[in-house]
Amino acid sequence: MTPPARFRMNRSALLPVIILALCVLPTALVSPWTLLLLVIPAVVAAWVLRTGVDVGDDGITARSLLGSRTVAWSELSRLRLGGRGDVWLGTTGGTEVRLPVLRVRDLPRLAAASGGRLADPSARPADQ
Template identity: 65%
Template structure:
């Protein structure tokens, strides 16, 4: 990338793409602790204490959203519906994951 980026001044922008991707990979995530969840985005973070968590919404595409007691929602950027059992285990029993329906239930 460096030889291409040094051809002219405007091609230095080519270096920004991998830099932004690397920053996203390092920065974005969810931290789960005893006080609650911390959702980190590229430019900021938001703390949601366990006492303010009303539930979790699963979007049609499998994205997870924290629903707070104030009726606001916070997207969990790196977690999907398949991560719910792991999230419930890491919550220390604060979150429950319902069992999937069996063939008898349908």
């Protein structure tokens, strides 16, 4: 069993979260109730660290802040490209699952991570 390929947000997205925490800190230290303002940067940091896509032998798992959804390879019917470059999985049950951090430019890497289960749309046929 091979370890799953992980697609995550770039960790540089944590830099604005750190700046946000530093900006909120003076206000948060005014009283015990305003300490709750520090929850906002903590939740955003958790979102940056958790959100992503795992591609493994069992299928494709889309992870969000509060949950995850795995689509087995046998349930995958199609990939749909959204209007803003986002990628959606279509299942044989008729539902769709958004792949949160993947864009059209990531499809060759997704095809490589799938182990041949998904075709690389940028690959040219051999006869051309």
